[in-house]
Amino acid sequence: MKILVCDQISQDGIDLLRSSKAEFEYVPEISHDELAVKISDFEAIIVRSRTRVTKDVLLRANRLRIVARAGVGVDNIDVEFAKERGIEVVNTPDALTNAVAEFTIGLMIDLSRSITNAATTLRNMEWKKAQFVGSELQGKVYGAIGVGRIGRRVIELAHAFGMKIIAHDIVEIPKEFTSSYEVEMTNQDEVFRRADFLDLHVPLTNETRHLVNREKIEMMKQSAFLVNTSRGQVIDEQAVLVALEKERIAGAALDVFETEPPTRESLLQNKRVIPTPHIAGQTLEAQSKAAISAVRQVLDFLSIKT
Numbered sequence: 293m294k295i296l297v298c299d300q301i302s303q304d305g306i307d308l309l310r311s312s313k314a315e316f317e318y319v320p321e322i323s324h325d326e327l328a329v330k331i332s333d334f335e336a337i338i339v340r341s342r343t344r345v346t347k348d349v350l351l352r353a354n355r356l357r358i359v360a361r362a363g364v365g366v367d368n369i370d371v372e373f374a375k376e377r378g379i380e381v382v383n384t385p386d387a388l389t390n391a392v393a394e395f396t397i398g399l400m401i402d403l404s405r406s407i408t409n410a411a412t413t414l415r416n417m418e419w420k421k422a423q424f425v426g427s428e429l430q431g432k433v434y435g436a437i438g439v440g441r442i443g444r445r446v447i448e449l450a451h452a453f454g455m456k457i458i459a460h461d462i463v464e465i466p467k468e469f470t471s472s473y474e475v476e477m478t479n480q481d482e483v484f485r486r487a488d489f490l491d492l493h494v495p496l497t498n499e500t501r502h503l504v505n506r507e508k509i510e511m512m513k514q515s516a517f518l519v520n521t522s523r524g525q526v527i528d529e530q531a532v533l534v535a536l537e538k539e540r541i542a543g544a545a546l547d548v549f550e551t552e553p554p555t556r557e558s559l560l561q562n563k564r565v566i567p568t569p570h571i572a573g574q575t576l577e578a579q580s581k582a583a584i585s586a587v588r589q590v591l592d593f594l595s596i597k598t
């Protein structure tokens with residue numbers, strides 16, 4: 293059984309492959325054309341986001357049985373065509389959960405304590421101590437839209453900070469969870485109205501595209517902060533920018549953008565915005581978990597012992 297690893301994955305995944313009886317090739321820089329030629333020799337490929345597993349590649353994949361993505365989502369894989377050809381497609385949805393959740397808490401603290409802005413002034417040799425009076429998370433209303441893997445982990449952490457938690461999801465959330473973390477499940481508008489921190493952990497769907505728009509922002513408290521680490525298109529960036537400029541909301545922390553890299557300079561330059569380049573899930577631990585999980589799924593699928 294031959295496995296092709298097409299993108300750079302954590303050494304922990306490579307070590308697991310080495311310790312197995314699998315024959316594998318590690319070609320993290322392989323080009324699309326080279327892959328289309330090479331693919332016919334392999335039963336499995338492991339990718340991250342660089343490699344595109346498109347129809348033209350899959351058409352030549354005569355022996356391929358499984359494509360594994362060491363990451364969340366399968367946007368770079370033609371899943372439908374793979375299915376037509378009987379090829380399994382898997383990813384590692386849990387691997388990034390804790391990384392994104394901790395980053396979200398970091399953004400909430402930065403928004404309310406102005407850590408980034410304070411550091412910037414001092415880097416410019418300005419001592420503006422009096423200007424940076426923050427507020428605390430304890431006692432504030434944490435409002436989550438989306439109570440899946442990441443939403444739940446953020447709720448656990450927000451609960452530990454002593455926040456009051458309200459949330460909305462389209463599926464029923466287990467009672468054990470909501471009672472353990474004192475979560476009040478409510479409708480979407482109510483979360484917008486009451487949240488001090490409005491935090492999004494939904495996938496991008498027809499229903500969630502521009503879920504945060506002018507109308508919803510109008511419902512928010514003027515002192516509220518918006519946090520988005522989900523997908524850029526879940527918010528209407530222009531509407532958020534206008535709201536920030538009019539001081540309609542207090543601030544926004546954005547890790548994801550409608551187009552990436554983002555081009556709306558006035559949004560990135562706005563002092564009420566903390567912009568980060570889609571790094572919420574990027575930790576050594578998450579990369580290790582993703583690589584191990586992807587390799588493990590391939591080995592199990594091909595019944596290769598470790």
Ligand SMILES: NC(=O)c1ccc[n+]([C@@H]2O[C@H](COP(=O)([O-])OP(=O)(O)OC[C@H]3O[C@@H](n4cnc5c(N)ncnc54)[C@H](O)[C@@H]3O)[C@@H](O)[C@H]2O)c1
Pocket residue numbers: 364365385388389392437438439440441442443460461462463493494495496497499500521522523547548570571572573574
């Ligand atoms: N910034 C990053 O680096 C990064 C990393 C990993 C994941 N993500 C993104 O985070 C998001 C959440 O990931 P997850 O692992 O928690 O996903 P998940 O599938 O476990 O949870 C998503 C939740 O959203 C709910 N939902 C769907 N549509 C909804 C709607 N219209 N209103 C309310 N709730 C709705 C679902 O029922 C589900 O409970 C995804 O968009 C993912 O792409 C970002």
